[in-house]
Amino acid sequence: MPLVLSFLPQTDLTEISVRVTAGARDFGKARFLCRSGQSLAPNPDALFALGLYPASELGIALQVEGEVDAGLLARADAITGHYADWWRGCRRVQVQADTSAQKAPRAGRGAAVFFSGGVDSSYSLLENKGRITAIITMLGLDVPLSDAAETQRLEKMAQETAAAHGLEAVVIETDMAEVFHPIASWMEHHGSALAAVGHMLADRFDRVIIASSGDETAWHSPWGSHPAVDPLFGSVLLAVEHHGLVPRFDKIARVTRDGPMMARLRVCNKSRRNCGQCDKCTFAMRAIEVAGAEARAVTFPPFLPRRGRLRIVDDAFLSDVRALHRAAVAAGKTDIADEVAGVIAAYGRGGLRRRAKSAIGVAWRIARHRARWRKAAR
Numbered sequence: 001m002p003l004v005l006s007f008l009p010q011t012d013l014t015e016i017s018v019r020v021t022a023g024a025r026d027f028g029k030a031r032f033l034c035r036s037g038q039s040l041a042p043n044p045d046a047l048f049a050l051g052l053y054p055a056s057e058l059g060i061a062l063q064v065e066g067e068v069d070a071g072l073l074a075r076a077d078a079i080t081g082h083y084a085d086w087w088r089g090c091r092r093v094q095v096q097a098d099t100s101a102q103k104a105p106r107a108g109r110g111a112a113v114f115f116s117g118g119v120d121s122s123y124s125l126l127e128n129k130g131r132i133t134a135i136i137t138m139l140g141l142d143v144p145l146s147d148a149a150e151t152q153r154l155e156k157m158a159q160e161t162a163a164a165h166g167l168e169a170v171v172i173e174t175d176m177a178e179v180f181h182p183i184a185s186w187m188e189h190h191g192s193a194l195a196a197v198g199h200m201l202a203d204r205f206d207r208v209i210i211a212s213s214g215d216e217t218a219w220h221s222p223w224g225s226h227p228a229v230d231p232l233f234g235s236v237l238l239a240v241e242h243h244g245l246v247p248r249f250d251k252i253a254r255v256t257r258d259g260p261m262m263a264r265l266r267v268c269n270k271s272r273r274n275c276g277q278c279d280k281c282t283f284a285m286r287a288i289e290v291a292g293a294e295a296r297a298v299t300f301p302p303f304l305p306r307r308g309r310l311r312i313v314d315d316a317f318l319s320d321v322r323a324l325h326r327a328a329v330a331a332g333k334t335d336i337a338d339e340v341a342g343v344i345a346a347y348g349r350g351g352l353r354r355r356a357k358s359a360i361g362v363a364w365r366i367a368r369h370r371a372r373w374r375k376a377a378r
Helices: 042-058 069-076 076-086 119-127 148-163 176-180 188-199 214-219 250-253 279-290 314-329 335-348 351-376
Strands: 003-007 015-021 025-034 062-068 094-097 110-114 134-139 168-174 205-209 239-243
Touching: 003 168, 015 042, 015 176, 025 176, 042 062, 042 069, 042 076, 042 094, 042 188, 062 069, 069 076, 069 094, 110 119, 110 168, 110 188, 119 205, 119 250, 134 148, 134 188, 148 168, 176 188, 188 205, 214 314, 250 279, 250 314, 279 314, 279 335, 314 335
Parallel strands: 003 062, 062 094, 110 134, 110 205, 134 168, 205 239
Antiparallel strands: 003 015, 015 025, 025 168
């Protein structure tokens, strides 16, 4: 039986609900509410983008209720081919949907960047200021909606950042990560899910930008948002752009030159505030120190004595750490350069075991989702 995605009747232009079913089994509805007041459109292209990765992970066909852009529909095999090549257990899948008639794009639409307040999206906002008109901030993904205080902080941060840079703020709350969690890994799903939100806003924007989390080595690193795959989720009405394949140190150095951005920069995923000790905080603080911007890093704890232990978490991050080492050497920060060199050497000694552990982890996660699916679909 196929995985079926459909829109529930829309009674409020700022809210959309997506039903997820398979046969007689109802897996619930994913809700999207635009808290900033812009309209969301029940565009079937969004259902395609939202459902394709879960269908590939489950190894079943996807059925979309509605008419999907012909070019987007034709790229389903190419997209799921990437998934199958990257992640053991994912499969190429068929998509059942009607094809929409050629649509004439409406002139005068803007462009938007997805913005979370972190390094990647802050860099992409600054680098694209001349061609974007808005930012899109998602609530309910990195921070659960049940954390009302943090959700309100993120919303306020988005509104203030947009105002500081003369942009429109689009703030959308959603429970889609929670709804799809039993059948799909968010780590691999998030890029196409953001593209789905872009399609809901295609009446307003002709382009959405997803910030890259890596440099040029990202081409060789499977991830849910990827330079080879994100653009494939575009349509005749909406382009989906993957932006910012530059070293993280360069991104941080660029962000440190913007006062309003530094006043709100948050990289930590362990605490409501930048803790100064997790992997992300440790790297960011070393980079800010190398850039000589400690005085502007008001959202971080004191830089001295140094906190945390610099650690390389995967091969993709290795490239960023090497770039940090080169920058530290060039800046004459010998103590940081020596620390980074030691971390790089230690990482090189555990390569085979680390790659095997990573591959097993992904395969196990997909197998677990598929087992839950089989049990639920009985």
